[in-house]
Amino acid sequence: MHDVLWLTGLAGGVLCLAGHLASPVRQWMPHAVALVAMLAMAPGAGDRSTLLAGAAVLGVACLWQMRAGCRYRRPAESVNLAAMAVLTAGAAGAAGAAGAAGAAGAAGVERSHHGAYVPEGVASAALTPWPVLFLVACWVVARAGAVLVRQAWPSGLPARHPGKRALLLGETGSALMVTTMAIMIGLP
Structure with missing residues (x-):
């Protein structure tokens, strides 16, 4: 299952990058970094x-996007990159927990987060889906807020905005990347 999800996230990263290639390097470089981070989650x-x-x-890359990104898409893309950074850090925590569980499993037992012994093969408590679902909900609310603020105060936006394609x-790619990253972390 993780192989299919990873390929879906990788396709999302390619879509995100393809939506920015016509822009200057300073605007598409953060998305190239996100694609490389998705490769690390293989x-x-x-x-x-x-x-x-x-x-x-x-x-x-999120900080760079906030400073040098496309003025029209800067807030929403900064939120995307921040969510991907948090999800990648969560994946690192899950990888560390899985490594610790594997070391304890080699000894024949595992410890739960309460310190009690649990049988070998039980999923680690670090991989529960609730924090991941909470992060995805926060990402959706922040993205909606960025779009609403952009529509409520359009005066600071450039006269020319990116094309519909x-x-x-960009929107499809970012949605694919963030949701597949979240699902990959949330699944044991």
Whole structure:
């Protein structure tokens, strides 16, 4: 299941990047970083340190997007990159918990988050879907807020905004990336 989800997220990253390639490098570079971070989430490829580095780079890309991104799409894309950074950090935490559970499993037992012994093979408590669902809900609300603010106060926007095709590619790609990242972390 994770292989299919990862490929879906990778396709979303390609769509996001394709929607920005006509722009200057300063505007599409954060999306190239997001695509590389999605590559780090490949099943079996991302160890904890790689995912933490990816989360840090995505955080820097989010700050870059807030500073140098397209003025029309800056708020929504900054929210996307911030959500991806948090999800990548969550994946690093889940990878660390899985590594600790694997080490305890090698000894024949696992510990739950309460300190009690649980039988081998039970999913780790770090992989529960509720924090991931909460993050996705926060992402949806923040994205809606960014769009509403852009429509409520359009005076600061440039006269020329991106084409409909670029907007469609960017929006579809970001939705695919964030939701598949969340599902990958939320599934045991």
